[in-house]
Amino acid sequence: MAAQDLGRCFSCDEQMIGFKGNHADKQCISYKKEGDVFLADAISQDGYTNSFFFWNMPAPKKYLDQKLSPLYSRCLFLFEQFKEKQHMGGVDNLYTSAKFLSEAYKGKNKVMLLGITRKSCHGVPKSILQEEIKNVKWQMRVRGTTMAAVLEGNSECPNLVALSVYDMKPVHFLCMACTGLKWIEK
Numbered sequence: 001m002a003a004q005d006l007g008r009c010f011s012c013d014e015q016m017i018g019f020k021g022n023h024a025d026k027q028c029i030s031y032k033k034e035g036d037v038f039l040a041d042a043i044s045q046d047g048y049t050n051s052f053f054f055w056n057m058p059a060p061k062k063y064l065d066q067k068l069s070p071l072y073s074r075c076l077f078l079f080e081q082f083k084e085k086q087h088m089g090g091v092d093n094l095y096t097s098a099k100f101l102s103e104a105y106k107g108k109n110k111v112m113l114l115g116i117t118r119k120s121c122h123g124v125p126k127s128i129l130q131e132e133i134k135n136v137k138w139q140m141r142v143r144g145t146t147m148a149a150v151l152e153g154n155s156e157c158p159n160l161v162a163l164s165v166y167d168m169k170p171v172h173f174l175c176m177a178c179t180g181l182k183w184i185e186k
Contacts, residue, residue, distance in 0.1 A: 011090045015042040025056035041074045079111045088177045091115040098123020101176045102157040114175035125149045130170035
């Protein structure tokens with residue numbers, strides 16, 4: 001990262017590098033067109049990969065000892081490499097959980113993350129959960145329903161916002177980079 005000036009906003013996601021041939025570290029992904037690949041967690045910006053951590057490498061013990069998953073451990077290590085503090089990163093639902101967002105912010109560079117999350121076991125408060133409705137007529141009635149909650153009183157995890165929006169089904173978000181939350185009726 002020393003040769004690249006990472007701007008304030010970035011994305012963190014898994015990256016697949018296609019591979020044909022034999023190698024102990026390749027993985028076969030049958031449900032994607034890439035087929036055999038090397039997998040890495042990557043920090044990207046404007047279409048370029050700035051930094052990555054291959055999945056076949058051992059995750060940093062420092063984070064594993066804190067009972068964090070190898071996935072979170074690899075990403076937190078990448079965040080430690082940033083030169084500046086207060087970066088804001090988008091992550092996909094594989095990564096997004098209240099625990100991960102909190103750990104990223106508690107790190108030395110105070111990284112603020114946001115992204116869509118799965119509704120179960122990821123720290124989404126029950127007060128904003130919206131259940132999927134199968135009846136199309138009822139779906140149209142609840143479409144656009146928005147709920148939000150802010151975690152308060154936790155100095156290690158300030159400004160954690162959880163929200164849900166009902167589109168064709170409920171979509172749940174977690175965010176540490178929210179600068180304001182207000183209701184506007186349309």
